[in-house]
Amino acid sequence: MDFTLSKQQLMAQKMYREFAENEVKPLAKKVDAEEYFPKETVEKMGKLGMMGIYFPTSVGGAGGDVLSYVMAVEELSKVCGTTGVILSAHSSLCAAPIYENGTPEQKAKYLPKLCSGEWLGAFGLTEPGAGTDAQGQQTFAVEREDGWLLNGSKIFITNSGFADVFIIIAVTGTVLDKRGRKSKEISAFIVERTDPGFKVGKPEDKMGIRGSSTCELIMEDCLIPKDRLLGVKGKGFQLAMATLDGGRIGIAAQALGIAEGAIDETVAYVKERKQFGRSIAQFQNTQFELAEMKARVDAAKYLVYAAALKKQAIMNGQKGRYSVEAAEAKLIAARTASDVTRRCLQLFGGYGYTRDYPIERMMRDAKITEIYEGTSEVQMMVISGALLK
Amino acid sequence: MKAIVCVKQVPDTSGKVAVKPDGTLDRASMATITNPDDLNALEAALKLKDATGCEVVVVTMGPPPAEGMLRELLARGADRAVLVSGREFGGSDTFATSQILAAAVNKIGVGPEDIVFCGRQAIDGDTAQVGPQIAEKLHLPQVTYAADIQKDGNTLVVKRMLEDGYMMIRVKTPCLITCIKELNQPRYMSVNGIFTCYDKPMEVFDYNALKDDPLIEVDTIGLKGSPTNVFKSFTPPQKGAGTMLTGDNVAAQLASVLAGKHLI
Numbered sequence: 001m002d003f004t005l006s007k008q009q010l011m012a013q014k015m016y017r018e019f020a021e022n023e024v025k026p027l028a029k030k031v032d033a034e035e036y037f038p039k040e041t042v043e044k045m046g047k048l049g050m051m052g053i054y055f056p057t058s059v060g061g062a063g064g065d066v067l068s069y070v071m072a073v074e075e076l077s078k079v080c081g082t083t084g085v086i087l088s089a090h091s092s093l094c095a096a097p098i099y100e101n102g103t104p105e106q107k108a109k110y111l112p113k114l115c116s117g118e119w120l121g122a123f124g125l126t127e128p129g130a131g132t133d134a135q136g137q138q139t140f141a142v143e144r145e146d147g148w149l150l151n152g153s154k155i156f157i158t159n160s161g162f163a164d165v166f167i168i169i170a171v172t173g174t175v176l177d178k179r180g181r182k183s184k185e186i187s188a189f190i191v192e193r194t195d196p197g198f199k200v201g202k203p204e205d206k207m208g209i210r211g212s213s214t215c216e217l218i219m220e221d222c223l224i225p226k227d228r229l230l231g232v233k234g235k236g237f238q239l240a241m242a243t244l245d246g247g248r249i250g251i252a253a254q255a256l257g258i259a260e261g262a263i264d265e266t267v268a269y270v271k272e273r274k275q276f277g278r279s280i281a282q283f284q285n286t287q288f289e290l291a292e293m294k295a296r297v298d299a300a301k302y303l304v305y306a307a308a309l310k311k312q313a314i315m316n317g318q319k320g321r322y323s324v325e326a327a328e329a330k331l332i333a334a335r336t337a338s339d340v341t342r343r344c345l346q347l348f349g350g351y352g353y354t355r356d357y358p359i360e361r362m363m364r365d366a367k368i369t370e371i372y373e374g375t376s377e378v379q380m381m382v383i384s385g386a387l388l389k
Numbered sequence: 390m391k392a393i394v395c396v397k398q399v400p401d402t403s404g405k406v407a408v409k410p411d412g413t414l415d416r417a418s419m420a421t422i423t424n425p426d427d428l429n430a431l432e433a434a435l436k437l438k439d440a441t442g443c444e445v446v447v448v449t450m451g452p453p454p455a456e457g458m459l460r461e462l463l464a465r466g467a468d469r470a471v472l473v474s475g476r477e478f479g480g481s482d483t484f485a486t487s488q489i490l491a492a493a494v495n496k497i498g499v500g501p502e503d504i505v506f507c508g509r510q511a512i513d514g515d516t517a518q519v520g521p522q523i524a525e526k527l528h529l530p531q532v533t534y535a536a537d538i539q540k541d542g543n544t545l546v547v548k549r550m551l552e553d554g555y556m557m558i559r560v561k562t563p564c565l566i567t568c569i570k571e572l573n574q575p576r577y578m579s580v581n582g583i584f585t586c587y588d589k590p591m592e593v594f595d596y597n598a599l600k601d602d603p604l605i606e607v608d609t610i611g612l613k614g615s616p617t618n619v620f621k622s623f624t625p626p627q628k629g630a631g632t633m634l635t636g637d638n639v640a641a642q643l644a645s646v647l648a649g650k651h652l653i
Contacts, residue, residue: 012580014578053580
């Protein structure tokens with residue numbers, strides 16, 4: 001597999017690095033300590049085309065490619081995991097399903113504003129009793145003459161406190177499966193923040209990615225126009241799973257970035273920190289730890305980039321799916337992020353345990369990548385399911 | 390109306406500085422960047438483009454790899470680029486460089502409303518000579534050290550920053566302005582700019598393209614046309630750390646230190 005970056009991809013990577021260093025890193029501590037959602041960063045990213053990197057210019061995107069988007073999430077996450085997931089959830093979980101499933105009218109209405117960053121996007125699948133288990137869905141959408149009436153609630157919705165557009169998964173009826181058993185019919189909808197009966201609840205107090213806005217969504221007789229059905233009625237579960245395949249590449253990129261950022265911080269620290277009359281970088285334990293971490297991070301990186309290239313090929317018309325590639329990338333990158341940040345903190349010693357250094361934040365931020373958009377265990381279900389089918 | 394921006398690719402002095410045995414910079418082994426002041430010049434031109442829709446042309450003299458830098462400037466928003474490149478131009482000092490760049494700017498064409506923007510100086514030579522020399526050779530009015538530029542009809546009002554104050558200067562177009570970092574905050578490349586910068590026009594002006602300009606003679610360009618000779622270059626010794634005087638009556642303390650050194 002060829003991972004040679006094109007001239008444009010190298011240039012984009014350079015731009016993201018400068019942007020992350022100058023605009024994102026200085027805010028990272030505040031984002032974590034004050035649970036601060038960096039609105040100004042989102043605005044700046046919008047102006048630079050970073051909120052719609054891989055969508056074509058015809059829908060208001062920047063005309064880039066999937067790998068350039070993945071590298072953006074990676075570079076942002078090196079210095080701030082929160083900023084990385086804001087971009088990932090917005091692009092992969094909201095703009096992407098509209099781009100892939102929307103009618104021409106829906107694309108024209110939502111994509112230009114999402115890609116410019118004027119509107120922020122979110123995705124609502126998870127409920128107190130349902131996530132990957134779609135049959136547990138309790139949010140119902142009833143078709144009426146004047147539109148769809150939604151009732152129910154969603155939890156743990158990334159970006160929700162600041163989002164304008166939400167993709168909502170809901171039950172639209174009952175169908176009989178092949179064996180004649182009753183099951184829930186699931187569909188997807190586009191809901192706007194200003195729709196009547198739609199409310200964003202209180203934010204979660206989280207261990208990591210503390211600036212990321214994670215809230216509950218409440219729909220009480222939320223009436224939306226008929227043209228807000230996204231994709232085909234009854235195909236909402238497939239839409240949600242395909243959307244999560246893309247989302248997982250974004251989260252894998254976030255995990256990769258967190259791990260790389262932790263190594264960057266640690267390399268600088270071990271050269272500076274002196275014990276027994278020399279820098280701790282001169283101890284073989286430090287050298288071997290760093291060497292193994294670097295090798296693991298690079299291995300994760302190849303899986304993440306490979307998944308991005310597969311998604312690109314499919315967007316370009318190649319047949320097939322990239323679910324397994326995305327699951328492998330997320331499984332390995334997320335585990336690597338948790339492992340690497342923990343080991344980096346160990347090299348920092350007592351200082352690493354304090355909030356004076358960013359490494360404990362990175363360790364807290366890393367953990368979520370093993371949980372959201374499908375836990376590591378769900379990724380293994382996806383991979384083994386394909387192996388054993 | 391257009392804005393022509395003269396830029397230079399320079400060694401990245403924030404990284405490793407490599408020096409050849411003869412004391413000159415080993416440019417080939419150093420990472421390169423766009424000269425920082427030139428990015429302020431480009432930003433001034435792009436602001437003008439935002440306000441008026443004018444065309445922005447970037448021009449540099451350098452070896453063929455300088456195309457990479459020009460593409461990045463196109464990704465920031467410039468419309469087209471000119472790379473002035475030829476063996477005959479090698480070894481030029483500021484005098485010869487300004488001959489060649491002035492000829493290149495002439496070829497691009499300076500209309501009655503046009504503005505030539507340059508950075509104040511390049512971080513490798515720190516001469517601040519090329520901008521003003523281009524202006525002289527093109528017979529354009531020049532304002533150096535611009536910290537603010539306001540367009541007022543067909544004139545510009547420029548705040549010229551000096552060490553101990555500033556001057557407000559009104560200048561008619563066409564003119565040449567050299568820019569300092571206080572002028573603006575250069576924008577980033579945009580993602581769309583990056584993915585379209587290889588589709589934008591890039592012309593190469595070689596010796597043949599410029600040789601008919603009266604500024605271009607065998608003895609006005611390249612090493613032969615350069616009156617400057619580098620005698621020796623070296624890293625100046627670091628200044629020692631200062632001593633801070635604190636507490637009461639620091640003037641008396643200072644006087645006693647100076648007296649101790651027999652300076653007063």
